[in-house]
Amino acid sequence: MSSHGRGHIALVGAGPGDPDLLTLRALARIRAADVILYDDLASGPVLEAARPDAELIAVGKRAGRPSHSQAEVTRQMIDHASAGKRVVRLKSGDPTLFGRADEEIAAARAAGIELEIVPGVTTATAAAAHVQVSLSKRVVARRVQMITGHDVDARLPDLDIAALADPEATTCVFMGKGTFAELVEKLIAHGMAADTPAAVIESLGTPATTVMRGTIAELAARLAAERPSGPCMILYGRALAEPAS
Ligand SMILES: C[S@@+](CC[C@H](N)C(=O)[O-])C[C@H]1O[C@@H](n2cnc3c(N)ncnc32)[C@H](O)[C@@H]1O
Structure with a gap:
């Protein structure tokens, strides 16, 4: 009408x-x-x-x-x-x-x-809530950055790798499942620890939600091998460390 x-x-x-x-x-x-x-x-x-x-x-x-x-x-x-x-x-x-x-x-x-x-609830913060982490963390993560992993031609954009390899930041990667392996290679070459913790949250807010946790190196390899079909939010940084049990 x-x-x-x-x-x-x-x-x-x-x-x-x-x-x-x-x-x-x-x-x-x-x-x-x-x-x-x-x-x-x-x-x-x-x-x-x-x-x-x-x-x-x-x-x-x-x-x-x-x-x-x-x-x-x-x-x-x-x-x-x-x-x-x-x-x-x-x-x-x-x-x-x-x-x-x-x-x-x-x-x-x-x-x-x-x-x-x-405004709406971004998937970056909804993903953090899903895995129960705080994106910022006193002393450990003083900066939170949101990036796209996907350029207009579907490749990894020309990003500020020094900022993305900052061990005191938490990074939320949108549209990054296809380029995360390449990004991680650059991060490690820039000095980021390969065992930096990370999480991939796929199809958040749906009955098909899945979570992968591990290091950036492990999750880069899993994303490249498993090629998940749903939308993925990738979070990495020391704030993602799982609490010792
Ligand atoms: C075009 S961007 C839009 C982002 C959106 N405006 C936001 O604030 O979340 C699409 C990307 O957001 C993320 N995304 C959107 N919905 C998602 C969901 N339900 N689960 C996981 N990631 C999602 C994925 O990284 C996806 O590739």
Whole structure:
């Protein structure tokens, strides 16, 4: 159903997948939406909150599969809002992290459409919660950094390896399962201990969630050998050490 008056766009963080990790504001925007453009990783139970008459449009962009171009997604978002609809652009985790929100913000501004950003629980912190670690840790981890392991051409980006090999930092790697072995090789060459603890959390917020724990060297080898099919959040740094039992 179309709304009256001018359209509206909300970039909404869907969190890691469990509906009870949606914020109340995200839930309100999903319930009010005329149109929801959603990513693969923001599908599933969170969409059940949509009105029965809302138009749900999958605009998935999973690595290695044919996808809608960002330009096409942005065009649809603007077209629906220009037609007076309340549009929710639903993104996994937090919309401001590795989701190309900048391009959608710019397009909404250029079209003169009212825009709101609704933050979500990023998979980085949801993954930390799942394995019960604190990403920051007094004395041990004074810095927390979030990186993408995946460049526009699916390769390891040109990253600041010195910062990533910092033994006093915790690093959260998004989109990094395919390039982690190469990253770890560079980290070790830069002096990072091969036994730095790490965790890989796959398909968080779904019944298929799995966790691998080990050292960066072990998990690099396992990811290369096992090639998990689900989305993976990789966390590494001394804060990931498992408590002595
Ligand atoms: C395009 S980025 C979006 C990140 C998102 N905006 C966030 O804040 O979590 C997609 C990457 O986020 C991570 N991710 C998203 N959903 C996930 C999930 N349910 N389980 C594990 N990792 C996930 C993976 O690293 C995946 O490759």
